[in-house]
Amino acid sequence: FDAVDIITTKRDGGTLSPDQIDWVLDAYTRGRVGDEQMAALAMAIRIRGMDSGEIRQWTRAMIASGERMDFGTLSKPTADKHSTGGVGDKITLPLAPLVAVFGVAVPQLSGRGLGHTGGTLDKLESIPGWRADLTNEEIHAQLEDLGPVICAAGTGLAPADKKLYALRDTTGTVDSIPLIASSIMSKKIAEGTGTLVLDVKVGSGAFMKRLPDAQELARTMVELGTGAGVSTSALITDMSVPLGRTVGNALEVRESVEVLAGGGPRDVVELTVALATEMVSRAGEGERDVAAALKDGRAMDMWRRMISAQGGDPDAPLPTAREKQHVRATKSGIVTEMDALRVGYASWRLGAGRARKGDAVQAAAGIEIHKVVGEAIEAGEPLFTLHTDEPNRFERAVDMLDGATIIDGNAAQSRGSVILDR
Numbered sequence: 577f578d579a580v581d582i583i584t585t586k587r588d589g590g591t592l593s594p595d596q597i598d599w600v601l602d603a604y605t606r607g608r609v610g611d612e613q614m615a616a617l618a619m620a621i622r623i624r625g626m627d628s629g630e631i632r633q634w635t636r637a638m639i640a641s642g643e644r645m646d647f648g649t650l651s652k653p654t655a656d657k658h659s660t661g662g663v664g665d666k667i668t669l670p671l672a673p674l675v676a677v678f679g680v681a682v683p684q685l686s687g688r689g690l691g692h693t694g695g696t697l698d699k700l701e702s703i704p705g706w707r708a709d710l711t712n713e714e715i716h717a718q719l720e721d722l723g724p725v726i727c728a729a730g731t732g733l734a735p736a737d738k739k740l741y742a743l744r745d746t747t748g749t750v751d752s753i754p755l756i757a758s759s760i761m762s763k764k765i766a767e768g769t770g771t772l773v774l775d776v777k778v779g780s781g782a783f784m785k786r787l788p789d790a791q792e793l794a795r796t797m798v799e800l801g802t803g804a805g806v807s808t809s810a811l812i813t814d815m816s817v818p819l820g821r822t823v824g825n826a827l828e829v830r831e832s833v834e835v836l837a838g839g840g841p842r843d844v845v846e847l848t849v850a851l852a853t854e855m856v857s858r859a860g861e862g863e864r865d866v867a868a869a870l871k872d873g874r875a876m877d878m879w880r881r882m883i884s885a886q887g888g889d890p891d892a893p894l895p896t897a898r899e900k901q902h903v904r905a906t907k908s909g910i911v912t913e914m915d916a917l918r919v920g921y922a923s924w925r926l927g928a929g930r931a932r933k934g935d936a937v938q939a940a941a942g943i944e945i946h947k948v949v950g951e952a953i954e955a956g957e958p959l960f961t962l963h964t965d966e967p968n969r970f971e972r973a974v975d976m977l978d979g980a981t982i983i984d985g986n987a988a989q990s991r992g993s994v995i996l997d998r
């Protein structure tokens with residue numbers, strides 16, 4: 577095979593054969609096809625697309641590039657959730673222990689954030705002592721003995737994707753439905769979960785800005801999962817506004833703990849309960865009243881055990897920022913819009929996210945949202961509180977939030993369900 581031949585086939589709108597796909601991904605993983613050639617191929621795929629057979633083969637080849645985990649020896653079913661990423665999306669934190677209450681093991685292999693959407697591991701690392709890196713043996717033991725594990729995805733799963741995703745990130749080829757679907761599903765299938773529930777985000781803060789694109793991404797991923805023997809379903813959920821009332825690392829842990837204590841913002845609770853219900857029932861444990869486990873302390877108890885099992889102290893105070901600043905409403909009325917992307921970028925500018933892989937993030941940086949869509953505010957009342965350790969970051973964050981929110985003096989708007997489709 578010849579890389580140039582494969583690139584030009586796709587460039588000219590042709591279909592890649594299974595053998596071509598296997599060869600090019602294997603050669604890329606081994607360093608025999610260079611970044612420049614793979615970048616050209618990714619751009620050709622971004623522009624020309626792939627048919628469902630090509631996507632299936634591309635996904636298989638990425639899985640074949642690394643190890644596969646096998647949870648078949650566990651005494652309980654496994655269920656995992658994947659979100660395509662959003663602003664204030666802390667759902668994994670309350671979800672994993674909640675699902676585990678019902679006898680389901682939850683292997684939630686996660687990542688650190690890149691760009692404006694925070695990473696689950698970054699959030700949990702704000703808990704003193706908590707450890708993201710577990711060996712495969714530790715993961716198995718915690719799944720069997722306790723149930724929920726949120727930890728770093730080992731480097732052994734789909735190494736082709738690791739390389740390719742970093743390349744796409746710097747070549748304008750992230751937003752391709754075939755490449756996103758195969759990237760996510762190769763890791764999830766290699767991880768070995770029995771059930772997978774996808775939370776596909778749509779709106780300004782998400783990869784997919786329009787509902788039809790989110791629906792196509794969801795259908796593509798469900799098809800890939802189902803075809804590989806994983807019981808897969810997807811919810812399409814709103815990411816036009818931030819999820820909940822906090823964006824940041826420690827701030828999102830705090831809000832997750834509120835949800836586990838039976839409180840928390842309505843949208844976060846709604847989505848957590850919907851995803852947990854889906855995971856528990858698809859894993860074969862029936863239609864259960866998962867909301868009750870948030871109210872009666874069972875999910876909180878599981879959370880505390882999960883954090884302790886990974887070296888964290890669930891009672892330790894979370895880090896707080898050295899500096900805080902309010903952003904106040906300039907008029908009175910109802911909040912009718914709050915742009916998720918701008919809030920995400922502002923939080924990033926405060927230090928909650930990283931600009932480059934490997935950068936440190938501030939545990940305490942981020943944004944508290946005092947009034948969400950549908951709520952009334954008076955001119956001069958705080959709308960946001962910005963948190964950071966470095967006050968020179970405030971100005972750029974404030975600029976980003978300028979115009980992010982619409983307050984309407986006459987509106988009577990309440991926010992609908994975050995779940996838009998399934």
Ligand code: URA
Pocket residue numbers: 660741750755756757759760
């Ligand atoms: N998340 C992934 O893992 N891969 C993508 O391509 C996009 C989001």
